[in-house]
Amino acid sequence: MKPAAFEYFAPRTVEQAVDLLAQHGDQAKVLAGGQSLVPLMNMRLARPAVIVDINRVDGLEYIVAAPAVLRIGALTRQRAAERSRLVAERCPLLRDALRLVGHVQIRNRGTVAGSIAHADPAAELTAVLTALDGEVVARGPGGTRVIAASDLFVTYLTTSLDPREIITEVRFPALPPGTGWSWMEIARRHGDFALAGVGVVLALGGGVITEARIALTGVGPTPVRATSAERLLTGRAPSEGLWADAAEAVRAAVDPDGDIHASAEYRRHVAGVLVQRALCEALTRVREAA
Amino acid sequence: MALHDVRLRINGTEYTGRVEARKTLADFIREDCGLTGTHLGCEHGVCGACTILMNGEAVRSCLLFAVQADGAELMTVEGLADGDRLHPIQQAYWEHHALQCGFCTPGFLMTSLVFLRDHPHPTEREIREGLAGNLCRCTGYQNIVAAVAAAAEALASGAHPDFFPAPARPTASVEQIEATEDAVPAAHGAPADMQGDGATGAKKAGRRGARGATTPRGTARRTRKPKG
DSSP states (O other), rough: OOOOOOOOEOSSHHHHHHHHHHHHHHEEEEEEEEEHHHHHTTTSSSSEEEEEGGGOOTOOOOOOOOSEEEEEETBBBBHHHHHHHHHHHHHHHHHHTTTTTSSHHHHHHOOOHHHHHOOOOTOOOHHHHHHHTTTTEEEETTEEEEHHHHHHHHTEESSOOOOOEEEEEEEEEOOOTEEEEEEEEEESTTTTSSSSEEEEEEETTTTTEEEEEEEESSSSSSSSEEEHHHHHHHSSSOOOOHHHHHHHHHHHHHOOOOSSSHHHHHHHHHHHHHHHHHHHHHHHHHHHHH | OOOEEEEEEEEEEEEEEEETTTTTTTHHIIIIOOOSSSSSSSSSSSOOOTTEEETTEEEEGGGSSSGGGTOOOEEEEGTTTTBBBOOOHHHHHHTOOOOOSSHHHHHHHHHHHHHHOOOSSOOHHHOOOOOOOOOSSSOOHHHHHHHHHHHHHHTTSSGGGGGGGOOOSGGGEEEEOSSSTTOHHHHHGOGGGGOOOTTTHHHHHHHHHTOOOOOOOSSEEOOOOOOO
């Protein structure tokens, strides 16, 4: 339960951090909030030779509300985003999901970007980014690039980031006024990883659904967009029957694993139930806003 | 492996030490500073026994390296009581039998402290959620919940404004609204005032800590901070 020895660097600028990563490649790990990495190191499931601690890098802790997008710096703590007025106003789906990320002690250190870079298959924030078609900004030796959520998550704990790159910013598109949203998850205890979770965004026009986005967590190696269910919903009038059809489409589309916490069959079932509940709640919010 | 200098303050007292980077903050507090009130249960961020305050917010000290806390202001369970006089939260735990073996209690107390600072009038549900990151294997939690509710009432009388550490800087200090998409904020969105972590908390903890000092047992060098 003590980490193996490692070489420690605490760069002051993103450039220094990127230089260190370029030098040490996949021998190095970036340390931000450390709430996923340090447990792995303490249990010696991870033994990085080099730690690049970015906590002393200036200028990475911010929440900026641009007209259509919320930009969150790589060192912004989950707790700061959870308490942020801007996040509540412009991206309430993110705020609602953040409240269920670990416990308050975890969120006081854990970062929004770090959770996304870690890419745990049961994490909330990866699914929120996926539901909103968000992006991350990554800096590496070759410069800066923007990676869409759909291109970021590869498999369990694996992203398309190069080991020499770091995420400097996460971008969550803001929800247009009148849009409904819902985050729903089932966990054994408050703060535990969800057995399954779902984020929904819903917009209506002229009595029919003009846009539906459904992203799930905990039901596969990466966050999953339920595109078949989204297509089924679009252009139809909302109803309990339609939600049930969407739930069936989701159950057909996901391929969860079973483990000691829940069987695959249970997770598949729960995913459908959560989609129904989330659509229902999102619709209520659309109507409240109208 | 290289050694790193660490200088930080715990309960108002300054400590310095030289550590391997892999030394957790919890081990530094216990072994180097001799403050063994902070307990280690799981050492991987699940049990909450090692919860302390860093710059006014509750953190798990097993998930931080000591070198990361260089320059930080910490508060541990030893900083709660004023000499022999228990903190109102400790008193409530005592009166409501909120502990049996006591191993988890330091973590619960520190979690309760910031929870009650941020939720002065909590519901039972809020208390349970607020304490969810701490595990207790003895009590079944009922008496802990009752103690926190009683402490909330005792503290809500307003008679004890000095019993809470100041929170970390407000979230608003990292927020910005951009006029247009293309405008890049100054210093990439980092306002100057976001650097001044918990200065108020430091002063308050200093006053309390100086009164309730414990016997030094560890290897870290300890310098008593002058009052005021």
